[in-house]
Amino acid sequence: MSAVAELLEWLARQLVDDPDAVRVEEVERNDATILQLYVAPEDRGKVIGRQGRIARSLRTIVRASSARSRRRVVLEIVE
Amino acid sequence: MTEVSVEATGETVGEAKWSALRDLERKRPGLDKAAVRFQVVSEGERGLLGVGFEPARVVASVEDDGLTGEAARSSEPVGGESEDGARLRELVDRITREVGARCRVAIDESDEELRATCDGPDLGMLIGKHGQTIDAIQYLAGAVLYRGRFEERKRVIVDAAGYRARRQTALEALALRLAEQASATGQRVELEPMTAVERKIVHERLKEDPEIETLSEGTEPNRYVVIVPRNVAV
Numbered sequence: 001m002s003a004v005a006e007l008l009e010w011l012a013r014q015l016v017d018d019p020d021a022v023r024v025e026e027v028e029r030n031d032a033t034i035l036q037l038y039v040a041p042e043d044r045g046k047v048i049g050r051q052g053r054i055a056r057s058l059r060t061i062v063r064a065s066s067a068r069s070r071r072r073v074v075l076e077i078v079e
Numbered sequence: 080m081t082e083v084s085v086e087a088t089g090e091t092v093g094e095a096k097w098s099a100l101r102d103l104e105r106k107r108p109g110l111d112k113a114a115v116r117f118q119v120v121s122e123g124e125r126g127l128l129g130v131g132f133e134p135a136r137v138v139a140s141v142e143d144d145g146l147t148g149e150a151a152r153s154s155e156p157v158g159g160e161s162e163d164g165a166r167l168r169e170l171v172d173r174i175t176r177e178v179g180a181r182c183r184v185a186i187d188e189s190d191e192e193l194r195a196t197c198d199g200p201d202l203g204m205l206i207g208k209h210g211q212t213i214d215a216i217q218y219l220a221g222a223v224l225y226r227g228r229f230e231e232r233k234r235v236i237v238d239a240a241g242y243r244a245r246r247q248t249a250l251e252a253l254a255l256r257l258a259e260q261a262s263a264t265g266q267r268v269e270l271e272p273m274t275a276v277e278r279k280i281v282h283e284r285l286k287e288d289p290e291i292e293t294l295s296e297g298t299e300p301n302r303y304v305v306i307v308p309r310n311v312a313v
Contacts, residue, residue, distance in 0.1 A: 007177045014223045046226075054222055056299065060215035064178040064207055 002026060004065045004073060005035055008058065015054065016043035032072035035062060039077075047077060083107060084140030087183060088198065092119055092135045098183045099139035101168075107141065115141045134198070163224055163233075164188050170220050171195045171237055178212060180205035182239070194236040195220070202239040210246065211300065213237055214274045247280050254281045254306075261306040262290040272301040 001009075005024045013019035021040035026033055037058075039047055048055045059075050066073035085102040089095030096117050104110055118138045126132030160168070164186040171184050175197060182199030197205055206213045221235035236243065253270070261268045270281065281304045282293050291306050 003177055007173060010173070011219065011223065015226060049222065051299070053218060053299075057215035057219045057222075060207070060211050061174060061178060061219070064204070064212045064215075067204075068179045 002033075004062060007065070008035055008037060008062060008075070011058065011061075012037055012039060012047055015046045016040065017046070018043055032074050033066075034074050034076055036076050036078050044077065044079075082140050082142055084138055086120070086136060086138045088123075088134035088136050089183075089185065090123070090134065092122060092137060094185060095119075095123075095135040095137040096139065098185065099137050102183075103139050103141060110141055115139050160186055161188060163193055166224055167193055167195050167220055167235065170223060171197065171216065174216050174219075175205055178204055190233075192234045192236060193224070194238060196238045196240065198240050202242070205239050206242055209272070210242075210274055210277065213239060213242065214276055217276070246277065250277055250280045251284045254284045258285050258288055258291050258306055261308050262288075265308050265310065267308065268306045269296075270304045270306070272297065272303045274300075275302075278302065278304050 001024070005026050009022055009024045012022045012024070016022060016039050018040040021038070021043065023038040025036045025038070027036060028034075037047065046054070047058070049057075055075075055077060062073050062075045083103065083106055085099050085106065087095050087099035087102055089098050099117070100112065100115060103115060116139070118140070120136035120138055121133065123135030124131055124133040168184050168186050175182050175184075180197070180199065180201040180203075182197035182202065182205060185196045185198070187194040187196070199205075204212070205216075207215075217235060217237040220237060221232075224235060225232040250273075257268045257270065273281070278295055282295075285291060285293050285306065289309070291308050294305050294307065295302050296305050297303050
């Protein structure tokens with residue numbers, strides 16, 4: 001697992017009620033790496049936040065950490 | 080037996096020592112703090128109004144006796160830092176390392192506020208375009224730290240070597256100038272998109288001005304402040 005995926009998982013675990021259900025999968029698509037974040041259905045709101053602010057902050061950090069690797073990294077919160 | 084040493088900087092010798100100790104502790108968890116020796120490389124210059132400021136430099140070293148086992152690990156916060164302070168430090172530390180902005184983190188705590196100040200060579204990376212990276216770190220840190228503890232909540236600030244103060248001064252000057260322009264011309268003035276933290280600075284600065292009012296328009300992350308003269312229709 002890449003360092004950015006590990007960071008994402010670590011952050012997500014601290015945001016939810018059920019940390020054991022948190023999982024990040026990395027999927028390569030031709031133009032980008034997709035980080036798929038899985039959480040328990042009841043915890044989805046916790047990683048999205050009011051007006052999507054948590055999700056947006058997570059995305060900003062994921063984007064910032066991929067700036068060095070020159071490969072686009074996208075965060076997807078899986079339904 | 081070998082020796083491990085780290086160099087650290089701080090606003091004062093005391094801060095530099097403390098920061099060096101933290102770095103050393105990360106390398107050798109559970110180290111015996113009494114065995115650490117400090118060498119002051121530079122006392123630093125306080126400077127006047129930010130001019131001529133030179134950080135204090137300190138080298139901390141300890142004999143490495145391989146004390147790295149789990150048993151030697153101490154979970155106690157260092158130097159009187161509260162548990163929340165230590166968690167904030169770890170959060171900021173991990174995120175900044177990952178975004179390529181390695182820096183030293185100093186924690187300040189008061190009754191209302193928990194502040195992490197970063198210092199290092201890559202602060203531009205940490206701040207990000209329009210400050211969005213540092214604001215994202217700040218928002219996440221607040222959410223993680225006080226999850227489910229709403230009553231204990233303090234304001235969490237993540238700063239980079241005076242960035243917030245500089246930005247506030249610049250934004251307030253801009254706000255005043257554009258407010259004057261709006262009342263002089265009777266035309267509404269739209270500002271550049273800003274983060275919520277920055278929009279609040281503008282609203283706060285102008286809320287006493289009887290001639291104009293301020294509002295926010297647009298959707299995140301392109302939400303911006305509009306200054307509207309009171310004597311004309313919006």
